Amino acid sequence: MKCPNCGHEQPDGQAECGGCRLIFGKWRPRPSPPAAGSGQPPFFQGLACMTWSPNRLYRVYVLPGELAFVWAATGSEMEKVMGAQFGLLGALAASALTTSEEENARRKETLDRGSLDQIIADNEHNFRAPREDFLEASLEPRSLWLAFAYGQMGHKGVFRFRHREKGKMALCLPSEEDVRRAAVHLSTALGGLLRVEVGQ
Numbered sequence: 001m002k003c004p005n006c007g008h009e010q011p012d013g014q015a016e017c018g019g020c021r022l023i024f025g026k027w028r029p030r031p032s033p034p035a036a037g038s039g040q041p042p043f044f045q046g047l048a049c050m051t052w053s054p055n056r057l058y059r060v061y062v063l064p065g066e067l068a069f070v071w072a073a074t075g076s077e078m079e080k081v082m083g084a085q086f087g088l089l090g091a092l093a094a095s096a097l098t099t100s101e102e103e104n105a106r107r108k109e110t111l112d113r114g115s116l117d118q119i120i121a122d123n124e125h126n127f128r129a130p131r132e133d134f135l136e137a138s139l140e141p142r143s144l145w146l147a148f149a150y151g152q153m154g155h156k157g158v159f160r161f162r163h164r165e166k167g168k169m170a171l172c173l174p175s176e177e178d179v180r181r182a183a184v185h186l187s188t189a190l191g192g193l194l195r196v197e198v199g200q
Helices: 077-097 101-113 144-149 176-193
Strands: 043-048 056-063 066-074 127-130 134-141 157-163 167-173 194-196
Touching: 043 176, 056 176, 066 101, 066 176, 134 176, 157 176, 167 176, 176 194
Parallel strands: 134 194
Antiparallel strands: 043 056, 043 167, 056 066, 066 127, 134 157, 157 167
16 A cells, blocks of 8 residues: 555555554545636735744735735744844744744645635634725835844835734835735725835
8 A cells, every 4th residue: 555645655454654654544635726827816925023923924915905914934034133143042032933944834835725715714813904904004115124123134125004903014025026016916905095115
């Protein structure tokens, strides 16, 4: 018998794979990824810089009149900065906050394969934000303050907003592509409320 997860050959009737320890009675095939252009609305990524917890990478899905913020991964740049700035104490604190690259890769796969309706409820940090809950919003060039204060040296732009319940948030956009997507799609959700200070 061949394991459906890792391909390891084993005797028929085994309850558990000898290679990857998969329990055969609990195994379910993974759903196929959605076809290109179907299933998921446009999105960009932004890293919410947190003061006393790990930075949080969001996928921000853009819908007509609404944004959906879905936790995508835990950022690791802040942990590196803490270790560098605060020596042994910082390194110990950073190690407690670190999420493995494997965990982040698994999360990305879940997001790539699932529909927004499936993934929006799977994490306590996910939230929907209808346009009427935004008090202000802007898409700005990179911020030296965020670069130094939160260790986001490589970010390319910032999506700042004030939300009725969440308060003020700033998401560092990690790539030029994320800035471009945000500039192109955010007006769909936010209309004239959005102030754009970056070129498209």
